[in-house]
Amino acid sequence: MAKVKLIDVSKVYKGNVRAVSDFNLEIEDGEFIIFVGPSGCGKSTTLRMIAGLEEITSGKIYIGDTLVNNIEPKDRDIAMVFQNYALYPHMSVFDNLGYSLKCHHEKKEVIKEKVEKVAKLLNIQELLDRKPRELSGGQRQRVALGRCLIRQPKAFLFDEPLSNLDAKLRVQMRSEISKLHKQVQGTFIYVTHDQTEAMTMGDRIVVMKDGFVQQIDTPVNLYEHPVNIFVATFLGSPQMNIFKVKLNKDKLYFSDHIYLKLSEKTKNKMIDGYDGKTLSLGIRPSDFDIANKSSYDFCIEKIDLVEKLGNETLLYLTLPGREESTIVSLKLDMADDLKGPIYLKVNKDKIHLFNEDDESILKINDYNFIPSKMSLENDILHIDNKYQIDNFSNKCVLSEIKQLDNGYIRIASDAFKTKKLSKDDYVIEVEVRAKDVRSKSNVYFAKKVKDNIRITFTCPKDEHYELGDKVKLYVPINEISICDSDKNVLMVDENIVKPIIDANIEMYGKEYYLVTQDKQFSKNNKYLLVEKIYDLNSKMLLRVINQKNETLTLKINKNNDFFNGLMIYTKYKKAKK
Amino acid sequence: MRSFSNSKTMNRKVKKVLVAIAIYCILIVICGVFFFPCLWLILSSFSSTGSLYDIEGFFPSSFSFDAFIKLFTDTSQYNYPMWLLNTLIIAICNCILSTLLIIGTAYAISYFQFKARKSLMKGALVLSMFPSFMGMTVIYILMTQFNFVNNIWGLILIYSCTAPLGYLVQKGFFDTIPQSIYEAAKIDGATNARIFTTITLPLAKPIIVYTALTSFAWPWSDFILPKLLLINKDNWTVAVGLMQLQQNEFARFAAGSVFIAIPIVILYFFLVKYMVNGMTSGAVKG
């Protein structure tokens, strides 16, 4: 059993097809983690990179404490269950189970003993002499599981193991795998496209789309606090209804006359700046309910379709703000007869509001941007004439700043402390307007006193604030990033090496070249080895080492796929006259 | 109304029967066309008079085992048992060597994704475009220059070394083995060599049988190369030997042919299934 750690893992196929981008994840020892997403989202590729079946383009993967990038799958000490079982068709179940032990040169008696133990665990003792083709789908799946369990690998990998089974068996195997996880206490990494499997089995879920991680969290948190429309609609069945609405004061307008009034809590989470804007509203089907004539949100004249499922009833309706039918799930008796008009109300504390443009949720801000005035004197940056950052030129990419009146400072929401750490701390006073309780921390939505600027901050679970509380927040000055008026980050967290060379990197054949007109530069730097990559909003910084072990910093456009350890040659090019 | 529908079904039935009769007639004619020459050869081998000119028409008037007996006893001029032995040695060696080389080639090309893979495949395609005679003529010239003719080992070497060029059918088979089985084995801790011996080879049994049998059968029917390389009568293969028999030794020719054709035909009957598989997989994949 071991931890599995992925750092900035990317996979680029031939022809610059990006399958996985910047995957970062730390999987705890004994954790059951699930990668979920639609087909082609890179979840299987990521799993196969962990297994070693695909090369890693860039980034690092650790299993336990070993870096496994260049280690063959057979030496990684992992086990994997494949979608089509991948049993060896010419071997009996016994030999299938014992094959890995045989490869590791175990003694015959040991193999026999272990195989029988696993067979007992999985209840397949009678099948040991059969060939895979004589087994049913479920039995094959068990054998495939057994092949993993027979060793004590550092991690168990599952690549959509249940998708070839019929629905009933799937439910049964689902619970069995969960049980097995409890029994063997191993690190399980499980890939599926089925959101039910993901929600029911995992300790944590990684939701992926188009090669990017969307959200990593526990099933409950994913369900209740999706970060964007994709996650919101992907999890939960039937899926969340998304409406186009317009915010006007505290009302969400579906059309000119139909609106939904926000609850106090939601209103406070939203704070300001959105008034008059078009937003996406998400309501889960189960958050509708039947209302009486006096206090309803919607009055529906016509129901398009009714599906009675026994424990719940699904209604398909047409509501303004949404072209597809809206699905409403109600707890009704089978016998109940639905005849229009019906009155519906919405649980307003549970609605989700998303930005229209990038479909991200409104309330959570990973980063807070606070408008500030900045000026630079003697390599000291003054923020609002109150705070100072020393040695600024060692951190800033654009040291040409003299005066920046309409800039921003960027503070991560988890960078706020409620206690003062040093006298230089950045201080801000906020008023709490709403809160969310999460598994590891509480998230507070607040407003800067006097300024009406939204601030999101997190603090440990044991610190509680009520709505309306005024809180003083402190931020260590080195955790503040400086942004220009377009919110582009201008500096990095740690000291960078000066001077920064504006570089243009081109590819010739399969090699990267820095093309320069400076003969001296190309002479002094035959090749450069990328040591660290900083990804800024518009540009990329590469910290590189030349053949004399001197460190340089290159600033380049974001168009190539760079990774640590990449070799860049320099190429001298005469200036055109 | 009822009678109408009845007559319609009647019509349909009659039509069906007529079609069936027509089809069976055609089939019988076709089978006759294919079978007649074989039958002629078999009957001729039992003719008591040896020459083709003594058999009036297709079928001999009197039958005997003479031709077969002479085949094995009268070895002064035509040493049939010796030819059989030579061919058997060549066939067995070729069967072993060719199968090893072809299976290895097909497996490596199908399974591994190495840099030179595409160029190797293209190279093989171009080489196979050259008329096979080109190489044969050179080999003949060189063998005569170096006085290396009359050696069945040379023939075996040429047969088995040129065999890997025909790897496509076998590659088509290997392509059908799912990658995930190999991946599972890798994760189980097996090296590629181990995967090849414990997984690929057992799974490839049908195609190995097919390859072995076809390369076993080939020396029995190949004629040109042995004729060029084996000048000495004692080194002849059955094919070269039988071709030296003239029309007046027709019965003997027929007997010798029937004697080797029967095992090969039986072999092919067993192979039909594999052959169809091999051919279709080669066809779709090119």
Place this chain on the structure above:
Amino acid sequence: MKRFFRRLGKNIVDLWTNFINFFKVANLNVKASMCLMGAGQFMYRQIGRGILYLGIEILGILFFSIYGFQWLVGLITLGTVEADPWTGLEGDNSVIFMLLGLMSLVLLILFIALYILNVRDVYNTSKLVLRGEKPKTFKQDLKDLLDKKFYKTVLFLPILGTIIFSLLPIVFMILIAFTNYGEPYIPPVLVDWIGLENFIKVFSIGDIGPTFFKILGWNILWAIATTLLNYVLGLLLAILLNKKIVKGKFFWRLFPILAYAIPGFITLTAFKFMFSQGGPINFYIEQAGGSALPFLTKDGTWWARLIGLLINAWLTVPSVMLLATGILSNINNDLYEAAKIDGAGAFRQFKDITLPFVVFATTPTLITSFIGNFNNFGVFYFLRSDVTSNGYFVSNDTDLLINWLYRLSIDNKYYSIGAAISLIIFIITSAISLIIYIKSPAYKKEDTFR
């Protein structure tokens, strides 16, 4: 076209930059290996590799200084000393000179390739070391040969065999096409390089030119006719046997398979006897009061061609049938059921489902069978190799190019002309197959039937 050249230009520029850059970046170890193979490997403590490369260099230099260079010169001169039986002077054997020269040329190419490999190897190791990894040990190299690089182990023998027994003979034959090797220039007489003269002979008026064009015309006609005939008959037979009405399919299939299984030389010889002047068919014709027909004799041009066509059909239709049967059984039955429900009749089903599917799946084999028939040596060799026609240079009117080739080079020792004709055959067949392949539905719409 423009894009192609632009890309070519870019590739050359890329290659050049990489090349120049290589010298700039190469460290001491790489440069050491460039001077002495294996030296860089020694410096990285890769003793095993170092010894291998050093050994190759020593062997190579020894070989080329003692034999190789001489042999290469021999390839150019093809011998200078003519043998003289009177004085007992053993002259130069041009063919052996050519062979040895070719061998040392191959070894030279191999040596250069190994030299480049040696430099590249050390260069890659230097990159590895730069990234903080360890150079591979010899033990790891050997282990890799059983695991990661297992294909090298497996492919070594087949590739070696193919190079020696397929590639080298072909290169040798190509070389011969540019010499005057053949009657009367056969060792001990010296052979010379004569450039394109053989090709000019083939295309010009004289003995050889007209024969070539006559044979080429018949050869193309033959290849097209026989391929189409076999294909159509085989397909029809397969469809007939695939019909639901036919009971006992296995029994009916036995007969074509029988024809397929019997070695070709037996059936062809048997057919030759059957159609010979005194054979059974003429016997019956004479009995019926007719006069014996010249089936395979000198006068029977079109008889012989027709018989050849039919006999070849007898031989190959079964294999087409087997292939088509396999493909027919691959067609998803749902397609037919869907077509039936859509109201398609038997003919429509055949035209819209069976035919496109079979044609698609068999195009590659159609090409190979076309090439095979173009170069079908057996049929006319066995049927009519004893006949020579007037107006044909050592050939007859049913001979295909390949038969003529055999007669020229094996029977009559016109080696260089034979080689030139081989090359021409190669160019024709590869051009035809390329065209068919590009025009074929399998190439145009790859995914339709997958």
